Amino acid sequence: MARLFGTDGVRGKANVDLTAELALDLSVAAAHVLGEAGVFDARPTAIVGRDPRASGEFLEAAVIAGLASAGVDVVRVGIVPTPALAFLVNNADADLGVMLSASHNPMPDNGIKFFSRGGVKLDDALEDAIEQRMGEDWQRPTGASVGRVTTDLGAVEAYVAHLVSSLGADSSLEGLKVVLDCANGASSMTAVAAFETQGAQVIAIHHDPDGLNINENCGSTHMGDVRRAVVEHGADLGLAFDGDADRCLAVDAQGNDIDGDQILAILALTLKEEHKLASDTVVATIMSNLGFVNAMRERGIRVDQTKVGDRYVLESMNANGFVLGGEQSGHVIMSEFATTGDGVLTGLHLAARMARTGKSAAELASVMTRLPQVLVNVTNVDKSRAGIDPEINAAVAKANHALGTSGRVVLRPSGTEPLVRVMVEAGTTEEARRVADELAALVKQRVSL
Known part of the structure; x- marks a missing residue:
């Protein structure tokens, strides 16, 4: 049986894979496992938030019911970004946080992410323990021992104040015109307020969520x-968030993309100049472009590469005392201010770097040159078999040998979607495309459902 938890919580199509019953059972099991692990106080408190998708309404109700039935007091904070939920758990010294979101996935999907005290995601061992406890008989509290439920829809204001304070008292974004694409998601409640508070001129798009249009x-x-x-508004910078605002990608004044690797490079150099980059090291994943690794090496910064998933980036940061890490997809973790990836925080610090230096986004992003990279998603395959199939492994090894030091292949099952990702970097886009297409065809042939 496949593991219930993926790289970022439990995800699936809402009311098909991710049902109210499953959400309730998961919440009860989480309460028991974390309580027995010594995470909880005698009378534990959980904070529950969600992104705007419609299915979050019934899943939120199921999670709250499960926690309260297990004796956990619940504070419902409504629609908030995932990093806001993590911040609120830490800020309130709550015992548990539960976020209902499928991040960048389409609207019909949803997900459940658990945060422990301090606003940190659970490790694999705790997730496995929760999965094993689901459906077990348990002693139900009664009377005054059942959990109570309260609502605090104003908690998000404390998060926005935290974002603004992270820039420092003398930091201003005055003179910058910024386009914010809120993905009709949770950043609609936070991003505009944060940027306008710092003096930026904001043009907001896709900031009117109706429960159905998230990420559309x-x-x-x-x-x-x-x-x-x-381009239309003559803006200096564009920022695009995903549905739960834990990632951020950028666009320069000419409309050219600035990906997560480039943003990470800009922030790494900023921290190094300020003598704040611990061990002169930045954490990235195996999917980061070789151009990023090369640019960092040339500037005396080491890159510690992990498995894909911001949880693994964070694990390395916590274990080694590193302060900056992220992914090409736009998850960036600045541990001085956040315990998880935070898109709005990232965007604010990128804009602040522009304001302080007087440099354009394009100038800052030119610190690295991206090698041509092609990513092919192979659907309708058994992703659990892709990494162990001998013909696929042999083909990947052969391709890596042929590319040599000027490229590489990464083939991996998605942790959040039912597909296999084939990523190829090479000296030219044409070569990367050819190799990626050949490997994708082989994956389709060998492990098709």
Whole structure:
């Protein structure tokens, strides 16, 4: 049986894979496992938030019911970004946080992410323990021992104040015109307020969520509208968030994309100049472009590469005392201010770097040269078999040998979607495309459902 938890919580199509019953059972099991692990106080408190998608309404109700039935007091904070939920758990010294979101996934999907005290994601061992406890008989509290439920829809204001304070008292974004694509998601409640508080002129697009339009042809997975808006309005910078605002991608004044690797490079150099980059090291994943690794090496910065997933980036940061890490997809973790990836925080610090230096986004992004990279998603395959199939492994090894030091292949099953990703970097786009297509065809042939 496949593991229930993926690289970023439990995800699936809402009311098909991710049902109210599953959400309730998961919440009860989480309460028991974390309580027995010594995470909880005698009377534990959980904070529950969600992104705007419609299915979050019934899943939120199920999670709250499960926690309260297990004796956990619950504070419902409504629609908030995932990093806001993590911040609120830490800020309130709560015992548990639960976020209902499928991040960048389409609207019909949803997900459940658990945060422990301090606003940190659970490790694999705790997730496995929760999965094993689901459906077990348990002693139910009664009377005054059941959990109580309260609502605090104003908690997000404390998060926005935290974002603004992270820039420092003398930091201003006055003079910058910024387009913000909120993906009709949770950043609609935070991003505009944060940037306007710092003096930026803001043009907001896709900031009117109705429960059905989250990530629909907008946000960090569909950059066309933010590119057009930047050029149309003569903006200095465009920022695109995903549905739960834990990632951020950018666009320069000419409408050219600035990906997560480039943003990470800009922030790494900023921290190094300020003597704040611990061990002169930045953490990235195996999917980061070789151009990023080369640029960092040339400037005396080491890159510690992990498995894909911001949780693994964070694990390395916590274990080694590193302060900056991220992914090409736009997840960036600045541990001085956040315990998880935070798109709005990232965008604010990128804009602040522009304001302080007087440099354009394009100038800052030119610190690295991206090698041509092609990513092919292979659907309708058994992703659990792709990494162990001997013919696929042999083909990947052969391709890596042929590319040599000027390229590489990474083939991996997605942790959040039912597909296999084939990523190829090479000296030219044409060569990368040829190799990627050949490997994708082989994956389709060997492990097709």
